[in-house]
Amino acid sequence: LVVQDSPLVTAATKERVRVVIAQLGYRPHAAAAALRRARSQTLAYVTTEVPQPALDVFRAVLVSALAARAQAAGQYLLLDPFVDEQRCLDLLDSGRIDGALLDYMVSDAVVRVLVERHAPVVLVGRDAGDLPIGWVKADEEEGAYQATRHLLNLGHRRVAVLAARRQGPNAIAEQRLAGHRRALTEAGIALTSDKVLYGDWSYESGRAQGRQLLALRTRPTAAFVLSELMAVALIQEANKQGLRVPHDLAVVTTENSPWVEYVRPRLSAVHVPMDEVGARATEMLLALLAESGRIPEGVVVPTRFVVRDSSDPSATERATSAADEEPWLAPRPTQ
Amino acid sequence: LVVQDSPLVTAATKERVRVVIAQLGYRPHAAAAALRRARSQTLAYVTTEVPQPALDVFRAVLVSALAARAQAAGQYLLLDPFVDEQRCLDLLDSGRIDGALLDYMVSDAVVRVLVERHAPVVLVGRDAGDLPIGWVKADEEEGAYQATRHLLNLGHRRVAVLAARRQGPNAIAEQRLAGHRRALTEAGIALTSDKVLYGDWSYESGRAQGRQLLALRTRPTAAFVLSELMAVALIQEANKQGLRVPHDLAVVTTENSPWVEYVRPRLSAVHVPMDEVGARATEMLLALLAESGRIPEGVVVPTRFVVRDSSDPSATERATSAADEEPWLAPRPTQ
DNA sequence: TTGTATGCGTTATCAC
């Protein structure tokens, strides 16, 4: 009837049909097509309920990328922040969607069930371990490695870590710690447990643990912080004690939002390109749908460490003179 | 067959059916149901492409609320950041969705077409003017009024505005300016155009216009800034000139993200509850779907102004002594 | 090249 948009039809007929379509205001009915073709042209982004969406800039960037990429492929994107796991599983085999992108916060139990059912699914933001399933994640380990290398290159030897416990199946904290440890080990430094303090990703925990960190017997000269929010908290705690960043304490962290640029001092941070993670994951899922016998693969998207003011005094001075810029919060040396 | 989940069936039979369902692993097919019932159980959040998702915390909070509220009503949420307007219109009458929530950035042209078709649609984040269509927005005008009143109550008389041009159909800038003007007028102060500077919502424009603002012939003692990002930029510009906030310049703004709490000085800001806007809009759309003859209504969600450190020196001092807190960036008076 | 019949899985209707 209307499928005649491609094969071997007279151009004249095509035009005739098109005119009639326009006159009648005909619109193809998606549900009927989905029923017949057993394809809904819809992907889902499946996540658990997000407690603090305002702080979850990662996810906002990710979802935006997923939607854009899906749309470019003519697919729609369904959002399912499930509370009930059963609902999530039902979604997958209701035929409502063709495939799903699973957020890294989705529990292993759910992932395992989906793998068993050979559901067309891709993990986004985490790896799959041994599970035969596609995944895309950022190279958090390498990012942390680079950040730590930067500190070591500046001559720092007493580097503390402001870390955080894993949340659910999210192993990002461990990966960042692993990269940090690798850099230290290479430099012949052991990562002793007294140098690792655990917050819970929140600002408040950053203040509290930052206080602990600054009270260590031999105060560290640098800190690797697992999130920008805790990094800001640590810097404020340092300032409160009259310490200047980066002069008295160098701080490097991981970037969640553009605020690393707007805060003073600007934060040296690992940039994690969640937009690319999202795009790659969507492409992988689309490929999986197009070619169902495909072998599951894992993709690691590179991260990059960006040096800003919070870690390198000389860089700061160069930047400030160049940009006619002034540190925002740190008391100036001459003042 | 399975619809027997409600009316007048023997409990015993129900149980029997349930057992069989479990044994066969039967899953209802969404597309077939949608075809037959002419209801897809899906809502859409329709927006234009978002250029900077990382800065658009507003929208992240909004979408999160929409998804949660839709899910609570047993509906799914489709995301459509359309590039092509035709695709957006097609979506609406493809039967793929039951109704749509239109972002405030969706053009008036599209809205008008949808209204003509009597599409089940609700505007979120803006009002509809004369159009017969439901909408939910936050009371931006009142928020700006309260913020300005706060400055006036502190005795400020030279208040400048760091504003921004409207983007697309988004009249938020005008609404905030209107509230500001109302408060000034009440106090017998005219809002002269030389007191209004226009940025473009970006940090960079905040710096540039902030510089202009501080260079006004008679320097303002206070500023009302239309976005937190520009407010931060203004404060940094002020600090660069050796001015202290709030002592030399009081700043009030509008809140987009939790960063108003994490920046120093903390920003006095109008809190705009986008989560509630989203929830109310979803409820309105659901009501519209349930009862199609419903008259379109408009809902204004109240905002509230929160006093923090950037506007009120006395408040700051009280807070700092109470919380054992220290200003982050402003040189302390005694230092 | 074009027209026509069949079935996808549900739900609603109607006899039983």
Added chain:
DNA sequence: GTGATAACGCATACAA
């Protein structure tokens, strides 16, 4: 209270 039957709108396969 229960079982059979038709129809939703499109895509496909097959006949013309």
